[in-house]
Amino acid sequence: MKRTPLPRSRRIAPAVAVAAAAALTLAGCSSGSGGKKAEESGAAASAGKANTPRMTIAMVTHAPSGDTFWDTIRKGAEAAAAKDNVKLIYSNDETAGDQANLVQNAIDQKVDGIAVTLAKPDAMKAVVAKAEKAGIPVVGFNAGLSDWKKQGLLSFFGQDESVSGQALGTKLNTTGAKHTLCVIQAQGDVNLEERCAGVKKTFSGKTDILYVNGTDMPSVKSTITAKLTQDKSIDEVVTLGAPFALTAAQSASEAGSKAKVATFDLNKDLISGIEKGSIQFAVDQQPYLQGYLAVDSLWLYKTNGNYSGGGEQPILTGPAFVDKSNVDAVAKFAAKGTR
């Protein structure tokens, strides 16, 4: 078959035509339900603005990009920054070494304060000491409960992963669950392992652990389905993130399992899951609060010399339980993606 390549303009023409056709049909294809039109527009939390001199605060996390939980932390930090007349520099990297480089970057920029997560405390030790030596106050949040004091951080805002795991285990004892499956979406993550270990510690029944590949939702779904099919005695699935809870609920119904789903962390879709009853309850560590307090405490320290927690005790932001009884109060905040 003879095929001479089309001239460039003729090759582009069909694409343009398709785009134009699509644009023309847009008008006649609007959805009668759901969508942006149905979304409630709520203003973000706003408490005026401080008239203190403008300062720069860096927030450096070990978050993977594109994760709803971490986005909520960032929103809290941004809200505090807006209120405190602070320029916030947010950066994140999952790799410990690269996260340390980002802290170094903040030091190089001579920021007025650094808020950092210590998911891999040893890797961060040297660079945190460097920041302190440079006279930059450092606070910890989210991860690093056991190390923030050793490394001389001002304060720490977060939940004790083990404590919140234990709280969830205790709560499960009252629901009549006998056999729990704790689903970990990132194998080898210390925080996540601690949560499941906490559940195991206080839960009076049996606790199994299941690892799933968190970046591939279909695989998460089929793996949980497989586990529930394999072991029919599992009557409770505990997930460690909101999107996984919703998937686990689908898995349970597909496996014909009677297992209920409880989870750590919230998002707005999870709220409707609790309202509908497909999710039993969620343990909320209030990520918005962690981000907000971390920035706000640095501002307070700089402007008023305050030590949150007195430099001795961590400030715990969780565990707060959200279930059918109090879900309505939380729903309107979650809809904005701030709770």
Next chain:
Amino acid sequence: MTQQAEPAVTIPPASGPKETDGRTAQRSLALRLLARPEVGVFLGAVAVFVFFLIAAPAVRSGSSMATVLYQSSTIGIMALPVALLMIGGEFDLSSGVVVITSALTASMLSYQLTMNVWMGVIVALVVSLAIGAFNGWMMVRTGLPSFLVTLGTFLILQGVNLAVTKLITNNVATDDISTMDGFDQAKKVFASSFDVGGVQVKITIVWWLVFAAIATWVLLRTKYGNWIFAVGGNQDSARAVGVPVTFTKITLFMTVGFGAWFIGMHQLFSFNTVQSGEGVGQELIYIAAAVIGGCLLTGGYGSAIGPVFGAFMFGMVQQGIVYAGWNPDWFKAFLGVMLLGATLINLWVRRTATRR
């Protein structure tokens, strides 16, 4: 079924010397069978399947098989175009994130403009095909290796997925579109399941087999299929004999875009929302399934049915470990051993079969 690397089999003429040399000798049926790219992986898949049937009693039920096949199909639908592309001598590192790009496009477009979700689905198809076309065009135009071009696209899309989602929805995940017009219809096409003798079977399994059949037909019965083998085997000689190399390569990349769109739609309509950070790392799984399925990384050799077994092996091992109740810590290690083993067997089988 044939493939390009298989030498022509000729029957020696009745008169004249009985044996000239090994090149023209009639090879035994077993050897000819072994020379096919899908045979190694077929035997491997059967072995893994039988192994788990024995080791994990829970696998034996119909619903367990449905779960295994569902898992395999979500890998397999992508492994097919990835395999075709690989036979054509290229590969695509951006295929994992294009899935998410596609799902995000469909979801955000229909939500933000409050449109029937089918509009989003169609625009997402155009976007996915355009990304594939861009990859192919960029590669052909610049002569850069596909590794570099698609690595670039991979990184660009990773950033764009995140930044655009955040910009538009103010969150890093899309909004729930499950109440919108057309959702139920689209869900039927991309993410429904049907009942077969009391077992819930996912529609992706059907699509997977349909696509595999189409890919096999294209590869073995059409001129385009010959072009794929030709451009993967030797691009310059293919061009010299009149194969439209540019056209073939660009369309192969667009086929990967199509697969990504399909799986993206599946994810969107089965989970209602999409997190923008997902999909990273999946491209390697698709490539691995194609390689286990007998496609060579160097191109010019492979089949469409091989990756079907490759994806099945992935799904079977991944779920089999869970059904067996084993320690899942070892999953990745097991997968790696399987990948190496399958590749070595393929290599060995091909050498033995084509040498004499």
